[in-house]
Amino acid sequence: MKRILLLGGVTEALVIARTLGPQHIYSLAGIGRVPTDLQCRVRVGGYGGVEGLAQFIGDEGIDLLLDATHPYAAQISQNAALAARLSGVPCWALRRPAWQAQAGDDWREVSDWVELIEALEPFHRPLVTLGREPLQHLDEIPPEQFWTLRALDVYPGNERCEVIGARGPFLIDDERELFERRNIDVLISKNSGSTATEPKLEVARERGVPVIVLKRPVLPGVDREFFSVADMLDALSM
Ligand code: NAP
Numbered sequence: 001m002k003r004i005l006l007l008g009g010v011t012e013a014l015v016i017a018r019t020l021g022p023q024h025i026y027s028l029a030g031i032g033r034v035p036t037d038l039q040c041r042v043r044v045g046g047y048g049g050v051e052g053l054a055q056f057i058g059d060e061g062i063d064l065l066l067d068a069t070h071p072y073a074a075q076i077s078q079n080a081a082l083a084a085r086l087s088g089v090p091c092w093a094l095r096r097p098a099w100q101a102q103a104g105d106d107w108r109e110v111s112d113w114v115e116l117i118e119a120l121e122p123f124h125r126p127l128v129t130l131g132r133e134p135l136q137h138l139d140e141i142p143p144e145q146f147w148t149l150r151a152l153d154v155y156p157g158n159e160r161c162e163v164i165g166a167r168g169p170f171l172i173d174d175e176r177e178l179f180e181r182r183n184i185d186v187l188i189s190k191n192s193g194s195t196a197t198e199p200k201l202e203v204a205r206e207r208g209v210p211v212i213v214l215k216r217p218v219l220p221g222v223d224r225e226f227f228s229v230a231d232m233l234d235a236l237s238m
Contacts, residue, residue, distance in 0.1 A: 004236075005062040006040075007080055011196065012094055012229045013068035017042075019233060025060065029076070032152065053083035066232070067093040067222065072190050074217035081220035090223040094232050096193040098216060099201065106210040113137065116188065119212045120145070123186040127179070129200065130190060130214060135163070148182050168196035175203045187211045 004024040006017055009032060017026040020040035028034060030044040047053040057065065065087075067080040077093065084091035101107045110116045117140065120126060128134050128149045138161050141147055147161040154165035178184070187204045189197075191213050204211050226232040 002064045003060070003062050004064045004066055005057060005060070006066045007069050007076060009073065010068065010070050010096075011194070012096065015229050016066070016068055016094075016232065016236075019236075025062070029073075047079070047083075050079045050082045050086065053079050054086040057083060057087040057089060062087075063089050065089055065091045067091060068232075071096050071098070071192060071216055071219070072214075074219060077219045081222050084222075092224040092226065092232065092235070093219070093222045094226050094229065095219065097227055098191045098193045099198065102205065104205045104208075105201070106208070107213050108210060109213050109215050111215050116212060116214065120186065120188070123210075125183050126186045126188050126212075127182065127184045127200070128188045129197070130188060148178075148184065168194070170197060170199050172199040172202060175199045176206075179203050179207055179209065184209060188214070190214050191216055 004020060005027060006013060006020065006024065007027050008014060008017060009028055013026070014035060017035070017038055017040060020026065020038070022039055022041065024040040025043050026038060026040050027043045029046060034042060034044055047056050056062075065080055065084045067077050069076050081091050108119050110119050124145055126145065126147050128147050132151050132155070134149055135151070135155055138158050141160040143160070145160060149157065149161055149163045150166055151163060152165060152167055155163045157163040187200060187209055189200065189211055201211065224235065226235065
C-alpha cells in the first residue's frame with residue numbers, strides 16, 4: 001500500500017483527504033481552517049523549502065506526492081515537483097481548469113501588480129478579490145479610488161480601502177447585493193476556476209462591469225496531471 005503525502009488547502013484537496021486512511025498525511029500551510037474530522041494525519045505548516053520537503057518525504061517513507069494546492073500557489077507546486085524528483089517518488093497534480101470568458105464578459109488580463117494598477121486607472125470603486133496580497137499596497141491607492149478588498153479575514157484598511165472578511169462559497173444574490181450597495185465599477189480577480197467564487201463573475205457580466213484578471217502562474221511539469229477529483233481518485237484506487 002502506498003503512503004501518500006497530499007498537499008492541500010483547497011476544497012478538492014479536502015475531498016481527497018476524506019478518502020485517505022490513517023497511514024496517509026494531509027498537509028496544509030496553516031492559513032485556512034484545519035479539519036479535525038479526518039482519518040488521515042493532518043500536518044500544518046511549511047517544510048522550509050524543497051530540501052525540507054524532500055527530507056520529510058524520506059523520513060516519513062512517503063511513496064507518492066499529490067499536489068492538490070491552489071492554482072496560484074506556485075511556490076509549493078514548484079517545491080513539490082522538485083522535492084519529488086530529489087526523493088525519487090512520483091508527483092501527481094490536480095490542476096483545476098480555468099474559468100473561460102463568456103459572451104458579455106469584458107475581461108482584461110494582467111501579469112503583475114504594475115499592470116494591474118495601470119488597468120485600474122479608469123475606475124473608481126473596485127472590488128478586489130486577490131486574497132491578502134493587496135494589503136501591502138494600500139498606501140498606493142490613488143485619491144480618486146475607493147477599494148473594497150475582500151479577504152478570508154478582516155484586516156485594517158485605510159481611508160481609501162475597506163477590508164471585508166468573507167469565505168466562500170458565495171451566493172449570487174449576496175454578490176449582487178455587494179456590487180449594488182458598494183457601487184462596484186470593476187472586479188479584480190484571480191482565475192481560480194472555483195465554483196465557490198464564480199458568482200461574482202456572473203454578477204459582473206449582468207452589470208456590464210469589467211473584470212481585471214490576474215494571469216495564472218506557470219506550474220511545473222509532474223509525472224501525472226488530473227483535471228478532476230474523480231479522475232485522481234480513480235487513479236489512486238487502481
Ligand atoms: P505558495 O506561495 O505556493 O507557498 C508558500 C509557502 O507556504 C510554501 O513554500 C510552503 O512553505 C508553504 N505551503 C504552501 N502550501 C502548503 C501546504 N499545502 N502544506 C505545507 N506547506 C505549504 O502558497 P500560497 O499562495 O501562500 O498558498 C498557501 C496555501 O493556501 C496553499 O496550500 C494553497 O493551496 C492555499 N490557497 C492559496 C490560495 C491562493 O490564492 N494562493 C487560495 C486558496 C488557498 P515551505 O517552503 O516552508 O515548505
